[in-house]
Amino acid sequence: MLTPSPAPSRAPSYATVLRTPHAARTFGTSLLGRLSYGIVPLALLLAVKDATGSYSVAGGAMALFGAASVVLSPARAALIDRHGPRRALPPMAGLYAALLTVLALTTWQPGAPPLVLGALAVAAGACTPPLGPVMRTLWSSLAPDRELLQRAYSLDGVAEELLYVTGPLLVGIVVTVTGPSAGVLAGAVLVFVGALALVTSPVVPRRMIAEEARADAPAAPRLRLHGIAGLRHAVLVTAAVGLGLGALDLLVVAFTDRLHHPAAVSWVLAALSAGSAVGGLAYGAVRWKSSSRVRLPVVAAGLGAALMAAGVSPHLYVLIAAVAVAGLFVAPALTTAYLIADESVDAGRRTQAGAWVNTAFNAGSSGGTAVTGLLVDRLPLTLCFALAAAPALLCAAAVVRTGARRSRSAEVAGPDAVSGA
Structure with missing residues (x-):
């Protein structure tokens, strides 16, 4: 489903982005x-x-x-x-x-x-x-x-x-x-x-845009998530990703403490950042056949699976590798969510749409850290990692299920049906 299409020689590159006037x-x-x-x-x-x-x-x-x-x-x-x-x-x-x-x-x-x-x-x-x-x-x-x-x-x-x-x-x-x-x-x-x-x-x-719009029509109202299915799903999945990553920061501290290598936490988190950078650059360079709405739950599920695997790491080096793999999905998830936000609203509300995605990620990250702080001393560390992975996996499944249901409804309604997205 996510197989990239053959990239022609004239496919835009990162250098092309920066050479844009x-x-x-x-x-x-x-x-x-x-x-x-x-x-x-x-x-x-x-x-x-x-x-x-x-x-x-x-x-x-x-x-x-x-x-x-x-x-x-x-x-x-x-x-x-x-x-x-x-x-x-x-x-x-x-x-x-x-x-x-x-x-x-x-x-x-x-x-x-x-x-x-x-x-x-x-x-x-x-x-x-x-x-x-x-x-x-x-x-x-x-x-x-x-x-x-x-x-x-x-x-x-x-x-x-x-x-x-x-x-x-x-x-x-x-x-x-x-x-x-x-x-x-x-x-x-x-x-x-x-x-x-x-x-x-x-x-x-x-x-x-707002100034140009005021000359002809009232300014666009404040953006609401209700009724914008694509943006709502992007915000939901991004919040789940934030929850997992917020929990991961504290779980890595607990993991390294139990191995009596507290200084290694910086290496684990560096692996996360490095993986995110590599994954983001690779993801952005690929010409995908599938839409952003199809890709978002897949990359979120990949992140969740990697977090769950990190929880059963037998050694520190395995944890570093698993966290690096999780990082491969972080930047792609955020990039995809921002693309969905951009295409879900009119030009006069794009800043608000992007801010909703950003807010969801930051709020999820803070919430994940806070909840994990309450659980990490009460539950096995492996279970805590599984709970950190659960939001991304569940939200990805929910978005896929909702998309499938809407597709079936559109087929039943026929070509004249109006999408509620």
């Missing part, structure tokens, strides 16, 4: 801003811990920061779709950077009040600019060809994965030289400069 500049500025997302979480966690001397306060502040960022992500994306990136993104990034700066200054010396830090963390999380969804919306303009867009999304996903690996390493350097508060300040500068540079790209005025 203005693509390299636009992509580069978005990555500059998004590097902040790899730096700020760890830097802020360490800064709050140093300022208060409490891990619980630091964890609570980060939970508030993450919750505000995730829950309000679709609303921020709706502002981008409503007013256009050029108008909405700079003030959003400016306010976010200002709040991070206040947090950096507040945590520079010990003795910061926990309530003040919590309030600032909530406010900063609520203003997080959606640079990732904005860039993926811009890719739809830069790469209108579906095959080129698939490669663009794959390249974007792999680059973002590398940012989340690079960010903590940079925090380690900054902490050694100065302190964690300087890392928070660096994140503020990166996101502000990156956002301003992004909106100066020549492609951004052409993406102000």
Whole structure:
């Protein structure tokens, strides 16, 4: 079903993506801003811990920061779709950077009040600019060809994965030289400069669809998942993938601890990132015959099966190999979900659609970590891995079953039936 079609010599490549007019500049500025997302979480966690001397306060502040960022992500994306990136993104990034700066200054010396830090963390999380969804919306303009867009999304996903690996390493350097508060300040500068540079790209005025629409018709309403079957399935599967990966982080820590090799956790997680990068680049380079909606449950099921296999690893090296295999499906799953989101809505709501996928993944990841924290000391580790794999497997099966049922209904209804997707 997923056999790639023969790739002709003129099939678009990743080099073709970057050679598209203005693509390299636009992509580069978005990555500059998004590097902040790899730096700020760890830097802020360490800064709050140093300022208060409490891990619980630091964890609570980060939970508030993450919750505000995730829950309000679709609303921020709706502002981008409503007013256009050029108008909405700079003030959003400016306010976010200002709040991070206040947090950096507040945590520079010990003795910061926990309530003040919590309030600032909530406010900063609520203003997080959606640079990732904005860039993926811009890719739809830069790469209108579906095959080129698939490669663009794959390249974007792999680059973002590398940012989340690079960010903590940079925090380690900054902490050694100065302190964690300087890392928070660096994140503020990166996101502000990156956002301003992004909106100066020549492609951004052409993406102000909402402004063009207001001249002729009311702006598109806020996106709802109800009634958009493709997007709803993409969000469901992406949340399940996030659950599995959020659980995996903690399970890897528990696995390596029980083997008395706690330092090996970095190697296992590096294998996950490496597998994701390889899988994303390979997946994006293939010309698939099947549709994105067919591929999504297959790659999600592959991820679930690999997670389940990781749970029965007899040795550390087997675990590393199994986790690397699981990583092969991560970037393809996200790339496919973003493609489905892009094709499920009109041009004026693409940022919101991408933000829903992003929100589902982040919320699932946080939930997976939280639930696993409650179970890992109470259940056998193999069973915990199986439970982490279950959401991806079950959601993949549910999406396949729903798709089959809709196909049978369409056949019975005849060619004049109207799809509810």
